[in-house]
Every structure is written in structure tokens, then in C-alpha cells.
Amino acid sequence: MEDVKKRKIEEASGNGEEILTYSEDHLRSLLDPLAKPQLVDLLAKLGSQYPSIAEEIKGVASADPVHRKLFVRGLAWNTSSDTLRAAFSEHGEIEEGAVIYDKASGKSRGYGFITYKYMESTQHALRAPSKLIDGRLAVCNLACEGLSGTSATLDLTQRKLYIGGLSPNVTSEMLLHFFGRHGDIEEGSVAYDKDTNESRGFGFVTFRTVEAAKKAIDDPQKTLGVT
Structure with missing residues (x-):
């Protein structure tokens, strides 16, 4: 038994207390x-008390890129x-990040990937998955989830609205501000022509909840630069 446990008694520095040390197999x-x-509670408690253990947890958690890579669409x-x-x-140090382009046309495909150095940075980014970039509200989720990430938990068809008849001067910011009064928006933008970058006269807004989408549909005030 003593061989399995492989205990040894050491003197604690300065206080004379005995410390029992166990082998890895016994632990x-x-x-x-x-x-x-x-196990999570135990490691969290130890990590909060001992910085070396916290660093070990951080390193192990960030070892697999699948926990650090985001898919960004829109x-x-x-x-x-x-x-x-x-x-x-x-949100933190980025290891790799790129927009994906079509090989034939050389044009952006409207999505990209971000890989952070540490998993905690990815977690911070996911707390606010929607981000306004170049006038469009992009949304991110873990790359391993693809398009079936957080949006899969709700009926996307009931949350996504088509907005037609927009004036050419209506920007994505204006569209998001107008419909944002009905609830939190996950994703949305005016549709622009890839070649001319001019408005195509319509856009899309995806709310986080079905209730917000229904409020927008039922709202009689729908005069946002319509033609």
C-alpha cells in the first residue's frame, strides 16, 4: 500500500507542519x-488560491485550437x-485572423475566422457576439459550431426579417438603429452590390428573440427611407 501511495513527509517551510505528498497514480x-x-469546482478553487495551478489550467484549456477559433459571418x-x-x-491577443476570399473572383465571401492565443479571450468575445464592422453587424460563434451555433437554439426563420423598399441613402447603421427599438439584434445590414458597393434597396434584420421580431412586424411605423 505504501508503494502505491508513495507518501513522504516533508517539513513545511517555517512552521514545522507535516505535509503528506501523494503519488500521481494515487491522486x-x-x-x-x-x-x-x-472536478471543476475543485480545480477552480485550487486555481484561485495558487497562481501556478491557474496558469496550468489556462495552458491546458488553450491547447486545442477548437476552443479558441471563432467563425465570423455577416x-x-x-x-x-x-x-x-x-x-x-x-478581447485579447490574436494568433490568426483572416477574411475568406473567393479564389476565382478574389472577392470576399462575407465571412472570416479569428483564432485567439488563449481560450479566455474567445469566451470574452462570445459574451458580445454581435459587432458593428464597416457598417455591418457581424456575428460570431465557435468555428466548430459553424452556422449551427447559438442561432440553432431558436427558429431563425421567425427571427429574421426581410426589409424591402429601402431608399439608396439608408445605411446599415440607420437600419439597425430603427429596428433596434423592438429588441436586441443579433445580425443585420443593408444588402450592397458586390461590384458597385451601392445599396440594392433591401436588407435583413435578425433579432435575438421571436418576440422582438413579432413586435417589429406589428409596428405600424415603417417609414425608414422607403421608396
Whole structure:
């Protein structure tokens, strides 16, 4: 038993207390029956008390890029990779970030990816997934979730509205401000022509809740620069 436990008694520095040191195998045998919530609570408590353990947790959590990579959709056609990285740099150090372009035309495909150095930066970004970039409200989620991330929890067809008959002078900012009075908006913008960058006279607004979308539909005041 002593060989398995591999205990040794050391003198604690300065106070003469005895410290029992266990082998890794013995600690594993103690931890193995615990449920995940118990393990999380234990590590969180130890991490808050000992900085070295906190750094170890941070390193392990950030080891897999899948926990650090964001998929960003709804980008303006003129948004560059530099602009994308600058918009998300407020949450932490970025390891890699780029807008995805069509190989044939060389034009933006309207989405991109951001990979942070640490997972906690990704978590900070996900707390406010919608971000106004170059006049369009882009939205992000974990890249491993793709298009079926947070939006999958609600019926997208009931939350997304088509806004037609817009005047050419109506910008995405104006559109978002007008419909924002009905509730939080997840994503939305005026549709622009890829070649001329001129308004196509319509746009889309996706609310976070079905209730907000219904309020917008039922609102009799719908004169936002309509033609």
C-alpha cells in the first residue's frame, strides 16, 4: 500500500507542519470517481488560491485550437483581414485572423475566422457576439459550431426579417438603429452590390428573440427611407 501511495513527509517551510505528498497514480484513483462538476469546482478553487495551478489550467484549456477559433459571418464585402483582426483585438491577443476570399473572383465571401492565443479571450468575445464592422453587424460563434451555433437554439426563420423598399441613402447603421427599438439584434445590414458597393434597396434584420421580431412586424411605423 505504501508503494502505491508513495507518501513522504516533508517539513513545511517555517512552521514545522507535516505535509503528506501523494503519488500521481494515487491522486488519479481519488479523482476518478468524481463527477465533472466536482472536478471543476475543485480545480477552480485550487486555481484561485495558487497562481501556478491557474496558469496550468489556462495552458491546458488553450491547447486545442477548437476552443479558441471563432467563425465570423455577416462581414461587409470591403472588410479586410486587418480590419477584422482590429475589431476583435479588444478581447485579447490574436494568433490568426483572416477574411475568406473567393479564389476565382478574389472577392470576399462575407465571412472570416479569428483564432485567439488563449481560450479566455474567445469566451470574452462570445459574451458580445454581435459587432458593428464597416457598417455591418457581424456575428460570431465557435468555428466548430459553424452556422449551427447559438442561432440553432431558436427558429431563425421567425427571427429574421426581410426589409424591402429601402431608399439608396439608408445605411446599415440607420437600419439597425430603427429596428433596434423592438429588441436586441443579433445580425443585420443593408444588402450592397458586390461590384458597385451601392445599396440594392433591401436588407435583413435578425433579432435575438421571436418576440422582438413579432413586435417589429406589428409596428405600424415603417417609414425608414422607403421608396
